Structures are given as C-alpha cells and as structure tokens.
Amino acid sequence: MTDTCSPRPMVNAGLLKKYLGRRVTTVVKVFRSDGADLVGQAPDGTSITVRKAASSSITLSHFVEVVGVVEGESALRAEICTNFGDAFDMVTYNQLCQLANCDNRDCFV
C-alpha cells in the first residue's frame, strides 16, 4: 500500500517558512544542547532551534536528522531524531533540498 498523505519533505532553514505547522525533515549539525532542546546549523548554514529532541541520539558536533513540525522560521518541534554520525555532506544535502523543492517537486511532494 502506498500512502502519500503525510510526506515529510526535506528542507533547509530557508524553506522552513514555506512549511509552517507541517512536518518536515532536515539535518542539523549540533552546536549545543540545552536539556531537551538543541541548537544547530541547518544545511544552508543558518542556525535553528529544535525543541524536544530525544537526547539519546544527540552528540555535540555530530549531524542529526530531525523529523518534526515547523513552529517558526527557525524552530522545529522534533518527533524523530536520527544520528547521522560525524561525516555528512551538508553542502550536497542543501542542494538536494533546493532541487527537491523546485522543478522536481513532482517526484517528492
């Protein structure tokens, strides 16, 4: 069965405002964590805040994929966090976010 009702598009910080209140996917490089919240660098270099990130998957200066709901132009409420390790190419991922959100949208959302 295919279910495409609840996609979680891949975005960078610049694209967050297009998806206010909706689920998205992004990758952040963790700067600091403050309890359950973390601050990190989005693929396009801007820093964003992730609330309620599961602390178990967070290591400083590692990359974390966050699936969550957009709460503001630079804030997410996390639902799922996945540790992407310490070697992840953010530049390419950022370009993918842009490609997937423009001409090639029909493959994705």
Add this chain to the structure above:
Amino acid sequence: MYSGAGGGDGSMFAGGGFMPSQSQANDFGGGGGRRSGSQNSGLLPLTAKMISQAIQKPSDENFYVDGVDVNNVTLVGMVHDKEERATDVSFQLDDTTGQIEVKRWSVLLTLLAHHSPWNFTYVRVHGHLRSFQGKRNIVAFSVRPITDFNELTFHFLEVIYVHLSNIRAQGGTAAAPTHAATAGVGPHGIATIATNPSHYNQYLPPASAMVGGNVDECQKRVHMIFEEPESLLIEQGLHIDQVAQRMVGYSRQQVKEAIEFLVNEGFVYSTIDDDHYKSTNA
C-alpha cells in the same frame, strides 16, 4: 546487475507457496514470466510518491513511471511498523515522500532474524514492484541498513537524475513543439542521452539490438510515440496525422516513410485502415 536474475526472482516470489491467494500468485507469475522475457529489466531508483503515481495498463501487470517500464526498484527510507511473521517480514518504508509496504519472504529465516531492520532505522531496499489485491507494494530481495547517510542524499539525487533523463528522452517527442524554431535541438538532445550508458530507456536496447544503425532519428522518434503507454491503450492505434503533428520539423512524407520502415521491421502494424498504426508491443 539484476537483469540476469530477473526471471528467477519473479518465479521465486510469485510461484512460492507463501501467497495467500494462489490464483493471484499465478496471475502474477504469468506477468513476471512474460516480463522477464522483455528487453528492459533494469533497476529504477524511485520514491514512494512516484510509485503511487505510476501508471498501470489494464492489459498487463506492468507499471510505468515517466514512460518507462518498471521492473526492479530501489528505495531508501525509514522502517516503520515492522511485523515479523513465520513466513515473512513486512514493514512500511517512509522515504519522506510517503510510505509504501515492503515485504521480504523469509527464505532463510535464521539469517533474517539477525539482519532484519529495526523500526526508525534507515534502509536501502532492492525489490520488485507489484500490485496485490489492489495495493502496491514491494517484494524485497535485499533490505540493508544504511551506515553512511550520504547514501540518502545520493539516492534522491539519483532519483532526480533518472527522472530527468527519462522525461527528456520522451521530451524528444513531448517537448518538441517548444523546440520547433530550433530544429536540431531535439534530435541533439536525444543523441546525447542515447549515448549515455546509464540511461534507462525502454526504446534503446531493442533498437540497437534488432536493427543496428539503420534507425534514423525520425524513425526513432516515431517509434517512441507508438511505444508511449497512452498510445498503446488506444484500440485502433494512432493516425498518421496524429504522429505527424507531433513530429515538428519533419514532413508528413518523412513520417509516413518512417512508419513504413517500422511496419517492415515488425515494430508496428496497420489496424482499421492504412492510416492507423499500433505498436506490436501493445
């Protein structure tokens, strides 16, 4: 890489005793067997969204994405709702665009127990797309956890690349009108793509295999028009003028000659009269 094993896989999954409905299984087995005989048994990188939008012809079990026959597919996504049963492991694969059911028959149950993926982990799936009781799912022959997450980026870039290649290969016909003023752009575009070995185009293999270098650009494009799923669906086939209309930059006479050539080579046949033709693959 899977082309050699295509037939084996089809029969292994379809003919096995695991299917709840034997008649469904047999139907599928027939489709699988026929398909393994077709020229194209490549591997397409796709997303769940693209699979949900794939066109299925009523006449057979094949799926078409971007006009290309879908046989084996590869997806990357997160595992959800995993269920292990005695005969199989199934889960929902969430690849950011949507979710699709993946099923892996437990041929080697003991091996699977160790390798079966956990919920919320990322995996790469290689498998066979099929429709079962009206639902599309993937029968996987490989489910591997992702260890380097750049593979995720790579997969989606590959999806875009293959999508664009296929669209542009068709674009020789579909996008031709926009290139009308600059004749040569369209044919050139096709020529570039045709020389690309990693390009998945159902047209190219039979052309090179069956008629060598004798197919010129006009014949290739006319043939592609006849091979489009929409054209295959029309009972009486396409009228010569319909084809000529889409062949911007070519005269009706050239199109007629191309069709005559395709008739002689056995690619198309005349239907209700001498002006209507249809692909022999329909």
